Amino acid sequence: MKKIINWVSGLLRDEKGTPSSKRFIGIIAGLSLCIALFVNLYTVHPVEASLINAVAGICFGGLGLASVDKIWGKKDTIKDQDSDQQINS
Numbered sequence: 001m002k003k004i005i006n007w008v009s010g011l012l013r014d015e016k017g018t019p020s021s022k023r024f025i026g027i028i029a030g031l032s033l034c035i036a037l038f039v040n041l042y043t044v045h046p047v048e049a050s051l052i053n054a055v056a057g058i059c060f061g062g063l064g065l066a067s068v069d070k071i072w073g074k075k076d077t078i079k080d081q082d083s084d085q086q087i088n089s
Contacts, residue, residue: 026062066089 011027014020031054040047 022062024062026064029059029062033059045052 012019012024014023032060033052036047036055053066
């Protein structure tokens with residue numbers, strides 16, 4: 001059980017180990033999108049298409065922004081290290 005809790009908490013943390021609200025919102029939006037689509041399959045009253053599109057956009061935005069931060073953050077630290085090496089040389 002402890003391994004599962006550590007895995008879930010690792011999902012919600014960024015590369016520095018701090019909690020990431022963007023990842024949390026993205027995962028919650030993705031789960032609610034799956035639930036909405038499942039409900040849409042098996043009920044008489046369908047879920048509005050605009051609501052599904054909005055939740056999908058939030059999910060994409062939350063998880064996409066977390067990925068962009070991760071990718072661009074590494075480039076910034078590499079540039080900082082390069083500039084430090086040039087200054088020290």
